[in-house]
Structures are given as structure tokens and as C-alpha cells.
Amino acid sequence: MKYSIDHKSPVPLHVQAEMLLRKIIEDEEYQNGKTIPNEVELAKQLAISRTTLRQAINKLVFEGLLVRKKRFGTKVANGAVSSRSNNWLSFSQEMKLRGVTIKNFELHVTWVYPDETLANFFEIKTDRKILKMERVRGKPHEPFVYFVSYFHPRVSLTGDEDFKRPLYEILENDHSIIATLSKEEITAIAADEFIANKLKMEVGSPVLFRKRLVFDQADRQIEYNLGYYKGDSFVYTVESSR
Amino acid sequence: MKYSIDHKSPVPLHVQAEMLLRKIIEDEEYQNGKTIPNEVELAKQLAISRTTLRQAINKLVFEGLLVRKKRFGTKVANGAVSSRSNNWLSFSQEMKLRGVTIKNFELHVTWVYPDETLANFFEIKTDRKILKMERVRGKPHEPFVYFVSYFHPRVSLTGDEDFKRPLYEILENDHSIIATLSKEEITAIAADEFIANKLKMEVGSPVLFRKRLVFDQADRQIEYNLGYYKGDSFVYTVESSR
DNA sequence: TATTATAATATGTACATACATTACTATGGA
């Protein structure tokens, strides 16, 4: 059998089923509207109950990767290919998909006192220093994002870690923090002198401004992130479902 | 009892439970980190099985409105207040929440032949006319969005319907089409003459440009929507989870 | 006092089962 599940593994069956379905989704065979095996059959093949399988399928339907249709079956959604919970690709991964090689060619880490807004968001006092990270990304001589991130003290970054690795990887592997929720606000602004200088563009040019609040699995504040994206050269994609 | 479920209603119990939970989420009482009643207890109170209740809770956890914590219970997520599957609020609802009264003060409906891109997206031929809808929204003398929407022929709008009602309501009630997925691309651009005129702003001012592809529950193309939001005066919010 | 078991309480995982609903398919009669 092409796909199977390990009943002795400590990984929950429905999680294994979910991962397995993700593989199926990436499988060429199922890309062109071909339905995946029906629930009853697939459950039997994997030797798990239909209920358990359904739990996994539900999650992917929620993410918009699978589409159910009564009597017909369940198929891979239109354009689900490279999706994989799209919002959560890190910046560098995102860019890689678009065939752009990205470098952090300016990275600046400092410890600062938070202002009112920050202290309030993190629920800490203003005399507690936090880590501030600034990054300019893009190709040298052609930057297109300027990022500023502030991290909650509980993340306990030293400032010396290797920030060339994706940030979410560092958090997951080294700090066991899994970011699960983010709230974002996006608007268009005109570049002021500071930003224009960072992005090597003219003052007044259109900039996509994104504020992102990142929370962990227990809904605790992790990161406060501001991004200034050079207009035109950057497209932000969102996928939402209900 | 404050909340209850109607077992005779044709509405599925888990859907009723979900709606009920949404009410609980909006309830002041549960806003400040207070846990909602535990699953076993709540299921007993509502006279439904724990499994069914869990189905409803899961959905809201997915949406990021509820947070589970073993031994502690399930609580309303940080800042879930006005969320309610945020992405899917219609424009006017969204604005209402922010205390802004919105009017469609310019509405223009025509039938046009699709260009290559559109025909390709809708999977129709270029000689098949489709409905084009243009809207300027905001307060009179202070517009802040210019929308262009194209609809797939299967939506069978006549062009004479009352577009003062929210669009998704029209689709759901009158056409039994439920939009379930949208893909969006957002970027910042400088207003050209046409847009500047529509939004009563200067040429070159920053504009948030949003392209939105809307699909129905069966993953079929429904709407192709372009939005030009006046910079600064509009903030686009996104909530994502994994 | 400090440390270590233990109990209690909530969610987490998993199964078997039954019947409902939907939408397509085939069949049979007018």
C-alpha cells in the first residue's frame, strides 16, 4: 500500500492521518480533481475508524485544502498545491516559492525599553528591556522589506542566535514555542524619510505597511512585528475560508 | 438556563451548539479569561453528546476564538471579541463595527465581455458576457474604496437586484450560493489618474490594492473582485491560525 | 520545611454503531 499508518507510534492516529492526507494532496495523481478514496474505504485501509479519519479530513477541509461533496466524494481543492496553511510560510520560504533568492543583508539586534503600546501589548512594565530586531531583506541594492520585531521576554532570546535560520524554526526547535495565531493589520502608506532610506526609494512612494501580532498555542503574546513592504514589488497573499 | 438547544429544529445540533458558543464568546462574562463550562457538563446541560459539542468547539478553536488548556478548561481567546470569522464580514458590516456609516454612493452595473485573464479564471469563452459591478464606497465627499467585481454567469444575477443589501446575503438567500473560500493578493500602489479621481485624492498617493478571488462551497469560481482602498484611511485586518 | 506521591479534573484520543441526507443512476411504466 502506498500510504500507511503506524499504530505503535506515539503520534496520535488522527495526526498521522492528517500528515498522510497532506502527502496525498501533494500527489500529482490527485491534483486534477480526482477524488481521494472514500472515507469508509480509506479508514478500512488505514485500519483506523472512520471517525478518526474524519477528524483529519475536517481539519484539511477547514484549511481549504480539501473539498467535500456528497455522493461524489472528497477532492483536492482548486489550487491547493503549494498552499499548506499558506499564511504560515516564513518570509524566506514564501519568496523561495516565487523563485526569488533572499538575503538578510542588514540585521540589527538591540535591547530596548518598550514604549507604552508595546508594554501594554506584552503586559509587562516599561522598565523591562526587550529584544528589538531590525531587518532589511531583499536583494542587495534592491531591498524590499524593512522589518522591526519586538519579542516578549518569555521567548528568552539572547540576541546572539543565528537569525539566518527561519525565525519560526528557531522558536520551535530551540524554545519550544509554537506560534499558532497571528493578527494582522495592513494598510498602504507613503514612505517617510526613514523608510524611504531603508528601502532605497523616494519619499512619498507607496508602501504596504503590515502590523502583525503573534501569539503562541496558549494564546500568549510572542512577537510584535512591523513590516514595510516596497509597493509594487511585493504582493501579500491571504487565503481565508469559513 | 441561559442558553439552550432545540432538538426539534432541522438545524443540526452541532451547528446550533456552534452558534450558541459564539453567543457565549460575545458574553461579557466570558471575556476576561473566564473559562466556559467544561465539555462534559455543558453537553449534559444542552442535552447533546460530548462528541457533538466537541465538534462545535473544535471549529471555534480552529478559528482562534477559543483556546483549550488541559485541566484548566476552555476559554475565550485574547481579543476574540468582535472577531466572528473576521475575514467574512461584509464590507458594510466591517465598517459598522468601527462606527463608520457607509453608503454606496456610486453604483454602476454593466454587462461586458471578459478579457483573457477573466475568461481564463472563470473558465468561460471571451464571447460570453458577464456582469460587471463598480462601486465607490465611503462617506459622500470622502470615498475610500473603489470596487470592481465580475461575476461568473452561474451566479445568474440580472443586474437589477437591490445591491444595497450585503452581497453575500443576496448570494446566500436568493441564489443559494455560499462563498466559502477566497484568495487574496494585496499590495500597495500609487494612484493613477482614474483611481485618484474615483477616490478624490491626488495622483501618486498610496493606495492599498486588493485582488480577491471568491469560490463557493464546491470550489467553483464565483467572483473576481478588485478593490482600491485609500491609504491611511483604511486598515485591512487578517486573522490566521494553524 | 521541602520534596514526592496521589487524587481530582479537565481535555485528548479512539472506536463501534446507526440512521439521515444528498445527488446521481438505473429501471420500469405510461
Place this chain on the structure above:
DNA sequence: TCCATAGTAATGTATGTACATATTATAATA
């Protein structure tokens, strides 16, 4: 030929049950 009807194949809804696991509070012990 056409239409009504029954069949059937998939997902949808719902329950009852059992045990696992994580976390906190409390009690027992060193």
C-alpha cells in the same frame, strides 16, 4: 420518449463508551 420512482454510494449527523494524558491541588513522607 419521457417521467416518476426506487436504488445506491458517498458524506452528514449523532450517540455512547472507554481509556489516555496533562496539570494542578493536596496530602503524605523524608
